Amino acid sequence: MTVKKLEKAAFDKWVSACITSQRVFGVQAKEDRFVFAPLANAADLRLDYDVTILPPKKYFQPPRETLLKFDRNEGFESVFDNQPFVLFGVHPYDMVAISQTDKLFSQEHCDTHYVNRREKATIVACDVQNASKDVFAGCMGTATVNDGFDILITKIDNDYLVDIRSEKGQALAETIKDAEDADDISLKLRKLVWADNAELLQKHKLNVRPDVLPKLLGRSYEHPVWKEKSERCYSCGSCNLVCPTCYCFDVRDDVEWNLQKGERYRVWDGCLLAEFAVVAGKHNFRANRADRYRHRYYRKGKYVPEKIGEVACVGCGRCITACTANIANPVEVYNKLVDEGK
Amino acid sequence: MCKCDSNKDIYLPLPATLGKVQPMTNLESFFSCQLDSGKELGHMPGQFVEVSIPGIGEAPISVSSSPTRKGSFEMVIRKVGNVSQSLHGLNAGDKIFIRGPFGTSFPVDDAMKGKDIIFVCGGIGIVPVRSAIQYVLDNRDDYGRVIILFGAKTPSDRLFVEELEKWREDKNVTLLETVDHRDESWSGPEGVITTLLPLVKIDKDNTVVVICGPPIMYKFVIINLLEAKLKEDQIYLSLERNMKCGVGKCGHCQINNIYVCQDGPVFKFSDIKDIEEAL
Incomplete structure (x- = not known):
């Protein structure tokens, strides 16, 4: 479609117009870190952020999400959240993660709770301006992204290139439809940004191509690294919590005070938590920390790739930052498997 | 993203009514059950359903009767968790809610025939x-x-x-x-x-x-x-695991790369013998 070029003032004006007409969530500062949150003023939008504490998955699969309402006499009724919204400032690696979860929730048995919400969203992605301390998206091929979003923003010097890619994007960019198109020089500079980001977003260096990971894991099941690392694991699930591609959930019921009506909701769950594979009767099919630790790596590097054809680690580095025991660096683990597999 | 009906809900349980309820042992009781729609459950031997009690939750339960026996279907439930404990407090005529059937079945019409x-x-x-x-x-x-x-x-x-x-x-x-x-x-x-x-x-x-x-x-x-x-x-x-969602999403029943709720619960041994977490 088209790429518009806006100066800072025009860009802010456009963001303000979006806020007036739609429900907008955007990246903002929270003390010395960043979060996705409801956006009230264009001035609060921080597209220069490095990484957000939680990934934007919380808008498609909320941490606590009502699935059904019930009345004990009348039974269950579906609850869908169909309110349109705009998500402003999604980094490429997070965009790739969203596209992966799109596939996982829609393939085979389509999860309409997720899909309905996702289809109502307009995603404004943005190229990374500042690398976070643990990002390794450059090694995972996710430092830049070419699809899934409705609009892509790239900052070139003091200007913003607004790349409009879909009908939803066009609708959101209605107020800037008469802005000037990006010139060739700007578009060339954008290519440089992409090339630079692929290099810069490698704070940890993976010594293997990501597409080799399924095969690498295929011969590493008994590798000592799983036990070694997991000996310090607190089973806290922080790595699951902050991961943009973790989507496992628990389903629970909640009753109102009258014990008559209530709701069934799902909450984020994590395979590192000790109780994750417990069945009724208390037998735990993954009682061992090392087994849980390994399972997560295998999901990201082997099992999910077998389902969707892509490695389910996008190199955001959030798990590295979040892990209190300092054992969650995927690059360290994978490099160890490569070195010792030789 | 997906062409399916946006009002279709894979998590929506359907009403059913308990017929016979009878204790079998100290822990297990027998339940017969019929969908309120009047339709057959449409299962094959070995498949399971998700049984709901509103306010308590949902649990995967094996169907214990054959689809050749029409009308109601039967379950035998051991009281071990929240849902099964509550089921044991129900009587004939009480309502429960059902999703499913889910999963694979014993090869009664294929590999088992003539054997x-x-x-x-x-x-x-x-x-x-x-x-x-x-x-x-x-x-x-x-x-x-x-x-x-x-x-x-x-x-x-x-x-x-x-x-x-x-x-x-x-x-x-x-x-x-x-x-x-x-x-x-x-x-x-x-x-x-x-x-x-x-x-x-x-x-x-x-x-x-x-x-x-x-x-x-x-x-x-x-x-x-x-x-x-x-x-x-x-x-x-x-095989038994915690088949929580029944539709291959929630992750709880996974055995390495397979989902018991979808790829199982019935497996051919040759298909899972090399899957480390299976047995």
């Missing part, structure tokens, strides 16, 4: 297998010999006591039973279920074995069967 069938059931493992046993008995001419091996912890843990007697008297069925720990009421064999296997003359080229029981049982039964020269693709097992 001698050995059912190996440990304890509550007889519950899903009973569906296949009934199916086979209702189509008796389609199969060779039918041999049922059943092991319970103690005589008072035996399930389907009346049906066991019917099978014992049926000339077309061989039923062998054992208990781990005998008491005065039991004059039959004592010992684990593998002690029954040497009593069966296995036609190694013409037999399919169906196994369901506690996790520890599988390894020992399978070792015995392989020693009797059965091939790995002649052995089918039903």
Whole structure:
């Protein structure tokens, strides 16, 4: 479609117009870190952020999400959240993660709770301006992204290139439809940004191509690294919590005070938590920390790739930052498997 | 993203009404159930349903009756969790809610046809297998010999006591039973279920074995069967995990790369023998 070029003032004006007409969530500062949150003023939008504490998955699969309402006499009724919204400032690696979860929730048995919400969203992605301390998206091929979003923003010097890619994007960019198109020089500079980001977003260096990971894991099941690392694991699930591609959930019921009506909701769950594979009767099919630790790596590097054809680690580095025991660096683990597999 | 109806909900349970409710042992009760829509459940032997009680939750439960027996379907539920405890407090006429059926089934219409069938059931493992046993008995001419091996912890843990007697008297069925720990009421064999296997003359080229029981049982039964020269693709097992969503999303029932709720609960042994977390 088209790429518009806006100066800072025009860009802010456009963001303000979006806020007036739609429900907008955007990246903002929270003390010395960043979060996705409801956006009230264009001035609060921080597209220069490095990484957000939680990934934007919380808008498609909320941490606590009502699935059904019930009345004990009348039974269950579906609850869908169909309110349109705009998500402003999604980094490429997070965009790739969203596209992966799109596939996982829609393939085979389509999860309409997720899909309905996702289809109502307009995603404004943005190229990374500042690398976070643990990002390794450059090694995972996710430092830049070419699809899934409705609009892509790239900052070139003091200007913003607004790349409009879909009908939803066009609708959101209605107020800037008469802005000037990006010139060739700007578009060339954008290519440089992409090339630079692929290099810069490698704070940890993976010594293997990501597409080799399924095969690498295929011969590493008994590798000592799983036990070694997991000996310090607190089973806290922080790595699951902050991961943009973790989507496992628990389903629970909640009753109102009258014990008559209530709701069934799902909450984020994590395979590192000790109780994750417990069945009724208390037998735990993954009682061992090392087994849980390994399972997560295998999901990201082997099992999910077998389902969707892509490695389910996008190199955001959030798990590295979040892990209190300092054992969650995927690059360290994978490099160890490569070195010792030789 | 997806062309399906946006109002379709894979998590929406449908109303059903309990028919007969009857305690079977200290822990297990029998429930018959009919969908309020009047439709058949439409399951095959070995599949499971998600049973809901509003306000309590949902739990995966094996269907214990054969689809050849029309009208209602049957379940036997051990009280071990929140949902099963609550189910035990319900009576005939009470409402429950059902999703499913889910998962794979015993190959009653394929690999089992024309073959001698050995059912190996440990304890509550007889519950899903009973569906296949009934199916086979209702189509008796389609199969060779039918041999049922059943092991319970103690005589008072035996399930389907009346049906066991019917099978014992049926000339077309061989039923062998054992208990781990005998008491005065039991004059039959004592010992684990593998002690029954040497009593069966296995036609190694013409037999399919169906196994369901506690996790520890599988390894020992399978070792015995392989020693009797059965091939790995002649052995089918039903595995238990926490099949929470039933539709391959929530992640709880995963065994390495497979989802028990979708790829199982019935597996051919040759398909899972190299899957590390399976057995």
